[in-house]
Amino acid sequence: MYHRSSHHQSHTPTPAYNPGYGGYGSHPPPPAHGAGHPGYSPQPAHLHRAPPGADPELWHWFTAVDTDKSGSITVNELQSALVNGNWTKFDLDTVKMLMNIFDTDRNGTIGFNEFQGLWRYIKDWQDVFRHFDRDRSGSIDGHELASALNSFGYKLSPQLLSLIEQKYASGPVAGYGPPPGITFDRFVRACVVVKTLTEAFQAVDTDRDGWIQINYEQFMKIVLSAP
Numbered sequence: 001m002y003h004r005s006s007h008h009q010s011h012t013p014t015p016a017y018n019p020g021y022g023g024y025g026s027h028p029p030p031p032a033h034g035a036g037h038p039g040y041s042p043q044p045a046h047l048h049r050a051p052p053g054a055d056p057e058l059w060h061w062f063t064a065v066d067t068d069k070s071g072s073i074t075v076n077e078l079q080s081a082l083v084n085g086n087w088t089k090f091d092l093d094t095v096k097m098l099m100n101i102f103d104t105d106r107n108g109t110i111g112f113n114e115f116q117g118l119w120r121y122i123k124d125w126q127d128v129f130r131h132f133d134r135d136r137s138g139s140i141d142g143h144e145l146a147s148a149l150n151s152f153g154y155k156l157s158p159q160l161l162s163l164i165e166q167k168y169a170s171g172p173v174a175g176y177g178p179p180p181g182i183t184f185d186r187f188v189r190a191c192v193v194v195k196t197l198t199e200a201f202q203a204v205d206t207d208r209d210g211w212i213q214i215n216y217e218q219f220m221k222i223v224l225s226a227p
Contacts (some may be wrong), residue, residue: 091189
């Protein structure tokens with residue numbers, strides 16, 4: 001079942017997560033902290049001078065991803081640049097989710113400033129993924145998923161956790177790579193979806209009793225069962 005808690009939200013993706021207020025869970029990593037490389041090796045590209053104050057290496061990556069040299073990155077360009085630990089590309093749905101978060105001017109692409117935030121966000125999520133991938137398999141299994149969501153403050157029932165695992169898990173890739181489970185990109189999307197749905201439920205659960213016209217468990221099952 002879904003449980004409640006009185007702690008405040010935590011916005012820091014460290015091993016010691018705090019449960020969220022009202023039992024709704026603390027936020028997964030926000031798009032702001034850290035820096036690093038989300039597992040992409042750019043191909044050689046003609047480099048223009050980096051903007052003043054920009055990280056030259058990050059600018060290099062940006063210009064490599066911007067294959068048409070338009071000065072901004074499309075969904076397809078971003079998808080071609082992001083890979084999981086088993087060298088599979090990020091799911092298009094995950095890439096669209098990332099674009100939606102960081103396309104702050106809503107023009108359908110991301111510029112360098114937006115790209116910097118996206119890159120750091122992915123790096124934060126990589127740290128979280130590595131922390132909960134206890135067996136170092138390169139994928140997240142059901143127990144690891146439960147541990148991660150519980151640490152974010154989401155106290156979900158075994159049935160709901162199983163539904164999330166089934167929805168986001170993928171099979172092995174051509175006989176190599178990690179065992180069946182949730183790859184990095186799908187792990188990020190699963191956590192963000194749980195956060196988003198929880199906040200949507202919270203917005204209408206004004207008395208914080210865990211019920212609206214249907215209870216939280218039913219609400220999540222209905223949404224997660226949708227195509």
